[in-house]
Amino acid sequence: MPEEIKGLGTVKQYKGAFALEPQGHIVGGKLRAGKPHSDKIVRSIEQAIEASGLKDGMTISFHHHFRNGDYVLNMVLEAIAKKGIKGLTLAPSSLNDSDTLIRMIEMGVVTAIETSGARGKLGRVITSGKLSKPMIVRSHGGRARAIECGDLHIDVAFIGAPCCDKYGNINGVNGKSACGTMGYAMVDAAAADCVVAVTDNLVEHPIFPISIPMTQVDYIVEVDAIGDPKGIASGALRISRDPRELQIAEYASRVIEYSGYFNQGYSVQLGSGGASLAAAKFIKDKMLAKKITASFGVGGVTAPFVNMLEEGLLDMIYDVQDFDIPSIDSVRKNANHIEMSASYYANPHNCGAVVNNLDVVILSATEVDVDFNVNVITDSNGVIMGASGGHSDTAAGANLAIVVAPLLRGRLPMVLDQVNTIVTPGETVDVVVTERGVAVNPKRKDLIDNLKEAKLPLMEIEELQKIAYDLAGKPESVPMSDDIVGVVEYRDGSIIDVIRRPL
Amino acid sequence: MEKMRRTMMFVPGNNPGMLQNAGIYGADTIIFDVEDAVSIGEKDSARHLVAEAIRTINYPCEVAVRINHISTPYGYKDLEVILPSHPDLIRLPMAQSADEIKEIDGIITAAEEKYGFEPGSIKMMAAIETPKGLFNAQAIAEASPRMVAIAIGAEDFIANLKTTRSKDGSELVVARGHLVLAARAAGVQVIDTVFSDVNDEEGFIAEVKRIKQLGFDGKSVINPRQIGIVHDIFMPTEKEIEFSKRVLAAFKEALAKNSGVISLDGKMIDKPIVDRAERVLAYAEAAGAR
Numbered sequence: 115m116p117e118e119i120k121g122l123g124t125v126k127q128y129k130g131a132f133a134l135e136p137q138g139h140i141v142g143g144k145l146r147a148g149k150p151h152s153d154k155i156v157r158s159i160e161q162a163i164e165a166s167g168l169k170d171g172m173t174i175s176f177h178h179h180f181r182n183g184d185y186v187l188n189m190v191l192e193a194i195a196k197k198g199i200k201g202l203t204l205a206p207s208s209l210n211d212s213d214t215l216i217r218m219i220e221m222g223v224v225t226a227i228e229t230s231g232a233r234g235k236l237g238r239v240i241t242s243g244k245l246s247k248p249m250i251v252r253s254h255g256g257r258a259r260a261i262e263c264g265d266l267h268i269d270v271a272f273i274g275a276p277c278c279d280k281y282g283n284i285n286g287v288n289g290k291s292a293c294g295t296m297g298y299a300m301v302d303a304a305a306a307d308c309v310v311a312v313t314d315n316l317v318e319h320p321i322f323p324i325s326i327p328m329t330q331v332d333y334i335v336e337v338d339a340i341g342d343p344k345g346i347a348s349g350a351l352r353i354s355r356d357p358r359e360l361q362i363a364e365y366a367s368r369v370i371e372y373s374g375y376f377n378q379g380y381s382v383q384l385g386s387g388g389a390s391l392a393a394a395k396f397i398k399d400k401m402l403a404k405k406i407t408a409s410f411g412v413g414g415v416t417a418p419f420v421n422m423l424e425e426g427l428l429d430m431i432y433d434v435q436d437f438d439i440p441s442i443d444s445v446r447k448n449a450n451h452i453e454m455s456a457s458y459y460a461n462p463h464n465c466g467a468v469v470n471n472l473d474v475v476i477l478s479a480t481e482v483d484v485d486f487n488v489n490v491i492t493d494s495n496g497v498i499m500g501a502s503g504g505h506s507d508t509a510a511g512a513n514l515a516i517v518v519a520p521l522l523r524g525r526l527p528m529v530l531d532q533v534n535t536i537v538t539p540g541e542t543v544d545v546v547v548t549e550r551g552v553a554v555n556p557k558r559k560d561l562i563d564n565l566k567e568a569k570l571p572l573m574e575i576e577e578l579q580k581i582a583y584d585l586a587g588k589p590e591s592v593p594m595s596d597d598i599v600g601v602v603e604y605r606d607g608s609i610i611d612v613i614r615r616p617l
Numbered sequence: 618m619e620k621m622r623r624t625m626m627f628v629p630g631n632n633p634g635m636l637q638n639a640g641i642y643g644a645d646t647i648i649f650d651v652e653d654a655v656s657i658g659e660k661d662s663a664r665h666l667v668a669e670a671i672r673t674i675n676y677p678c679e680v681a682v683r684i685n686h687i688s689t690p691y692g693y694k695d696l697e698v699i700l701p702s703h704p705d706l707i708r709l710p711m712a713q714s715a716d717e718i719k720e721i722d723g724i725i726t727a728a729e730e731k732y733g734f735e736p737g738s739i740k741m742m743a744a745i746e747t748p749k750g751l752f753n754a755q756a757i758a759e760a761s762p763r764m765v766a767i768a769i770g771a772e773d774f775i776a777n778l779k780t781t782r783s784k785d786g787s788e789l790v791v792a793r794g795h796l797v798l799a800a801r802a803a804g805v806q807v808i809d810t811v812f813s814d815v816n817d818e819e820g821f822i823a824e825v826k827r828i829k830q831l832g833f834d835g836k837s838v839i840n841p842r843q844i845g846i847v848h849d850i851f852m853p854t855e856k857e858i859e860f861s862k863r864v865l866a867a868f869k870e871a872l873a874k875n876s877g878v879i880s881l882d883g884k885m886i887d888k889p890i891v892d893r894a895e896r897v898l899a900y901a902e903a904a905g906a907r
């Protein structure tokens with residue numbers, strides 16, 4: 115870890131998951147005075163950009179609730195480019211692949227990125243070092259912290275609004291582009307100097323519910339479409355039928371069952387991917403068998419989770435993002451399905467976020483290492499292809515952080531001596547579950563004892579690694595250049611790892 | 618206690634990914650298939666792949682190979698390539714007579730000698746898939762001391778019967794019953810046919826319950842998701858386990874006292890009851906370890 119990084123200055127070194135004590139005060143957006151009988155509606159995105167005062171070198175933000183269906187980011191970037199504005203820092207809550215954005219990077223419209231991660235071609239472009247300074251990777255909680263303390267100052271937040279009234283109240287549950295909760299955008303709206311709502315569903319004032327209040331919204335633009343509903347939310351996400359994922363999910367659910375935390379009123383978060391979503395099926399059966407309910411569930415919410423709420427197995431759901439149509443319907447209709455902001459969810463530097471009260475979380479991983487460190491951002495060749503998300507936040511908060519991963523992907527072992535990039539530190543990871551064995555972090559002696567009765571293939575993580583190496587051989591390390599193309603900021607603002615450009 | 622074969626899972630022999638992961642699902646036996654799952658053009662590569670997998674990967678369960686019948690152009694070659702890797706079990710499809718079994722037994726004996734394997738360590742089983750085979754089932758089962766089981770392969774059998782497969786399996790009642798009798802007469806295990814609609818969980822459960830009641834020792838499965846269901850159904854009830862524990866305790870006590878008569882709750886316990894109790898506890902143990 116270097117002491118200085120070009121473009122970012124002195125590195126605040128990671129010293130431990132809870133080592134850093136924050137200083138100072140919450141900062142906010144510029145003071146504005148909305149005058150009586152004023153009109154916030156502007157005719158076009160171009161006009162909104164003008165009104166916002168956006169200039170070269172400023173920072174703009176977006177939310178990623180529209181996922182693969184998002185039109186807003188590309189629309190706004192095109193309009194900015196037309197105006198000749200350059201050198202912007204793009205700070206969305208996360209990024210999907212976008213040819214438009216790649217073009218904007220090449221044109222110098224966007225020269226820096228601070229976000230959760232990137233995928234596909236965009237990931238490869240960022241990894242190749244096309245930005246003027248390293249990308250800053252933040253967790254969802256870490257981003258909320260950075261915004262609230264001023265590390266990430268947003269000049270203009272462009273917020274895609276599925277429903278917006280004529281004075282700027284916004285929700286995500288009504289309209290053709292409904293995305294459910296607006297959790298990530300709430301943080302931006304509260305702290306940006308200027309907030310522009312972009313909507314395809316402008317309605318009479320007032321509306322209910324209100325996710326982002328009119329008091330934070332400067333301008334409103336109406337467009338034909340802010341997203342493709344098919345890309346925003348899929349039909350009900352189904353539990354995987356992949357036998358290997360089901361095997362991993364069953365082991366993970368058995369870890370939960372015997373962990374000591376599986377009691378009346380426990381709390382749980384499941385990821386939306388393969389094995390961690392599949393665990394819902396097994397956990398549900400075990401809860402029914404033990405006749406217990408959970409006090410709350412946290413998400414990233416999916417249909418299997420909503421079913422558990424509706425069947426009374428979860429008392430409440432705290433929801434920062436919705437992945438499918440049943441989840442969006444549920445957050446609209448069910449009073450026990452509660453929308454929350456990213457700060458409420460996972461910010462380490464407030465008086466206590468939801469993750470702090472989590473008993474159990476199941477998290478996916480790209481790679482883990484023998485020190486239980488987890489990588490979810492770069493692939494086996496060192497290329498950016500994932501996102502930090504709430505990974506390190508929930509791992510730090512939960513009593514039991516279970517990481518699920520296949521032991522082998524193709525012919526590549528996934529338990530390594532050292533992960534390519536640390537996103538979540540091993541000290542916050544309790545159990546690694548693979549299809550061929552389950553390894554408990556040696557510092558969790560209590561868990562090791564509890565799991566003895568679980569009839570699981572328990573082993574030390576080195577043993578697990580040996581099984582993988584025996585099958586596939588030890589992978590050669592990827593040769594890296596000295597160029598730093600990204601830094602992984604831990605949720606507290608310290609730098610836990612850097613991403614170098616592979617040779 | 619004999620080796621348990623509640624689930625024998627077919628794995629296509631030409632799929633490296635499936636061969637690699639076949640051992641992780643808890644099947645009692647995995648059967649690498651170089652017969653029906655493998656097209657003619659891939660027969661040679663599949664048998665080499667299977668042999669390499671058996672040599673390289675340490676599977677935690679019994680490893681069987683379903684070879685092509687020796688009347689096809691592939692059967693002998695399958696044995697020639699695969700036997701040196703020392704599979705635990707060779708499964709012959711379409712068995713019709715004891716002579717076939719004896720011939721394969723001879724080939725295996727020669728291979729065991731040639732490669733220095735323990736004599737008799739490679740077992741055999743045969744699938745009955747024709748009426749003729751069914752009538753010879755007992756002779757087939759008794760044709761070699763290597764024989765540990767006979768199985769029914771329903772698809773071909775039903776085609777031979779000139780009927781179709783139904784949900785309740787009435788067309789197989791006679792064949793299944795006959796096969797159980799033949800297996801018991803010969804003292805080998807008897808394994809039921811596959812249930813191919815992996816998404817029809819309800820139908821699968823009903824069939825497994827039926828064949829367990831008929832006396833089958835296990836079932837061929839084609840998807841890992843079917844394994845847990847079979848093992849759960851073969852899991853003895855709490856009551857059976859409790860009773861079996863008490864039977865064995867009484868048996869032990871009688872042995873300790875050198876007493877020839879064993880009694881429990883005033884009732885005499887004889888050898889078959891003790892055997893059954895041992896069997897129940899073995900199933901309970903195996904189900905727990907799944």
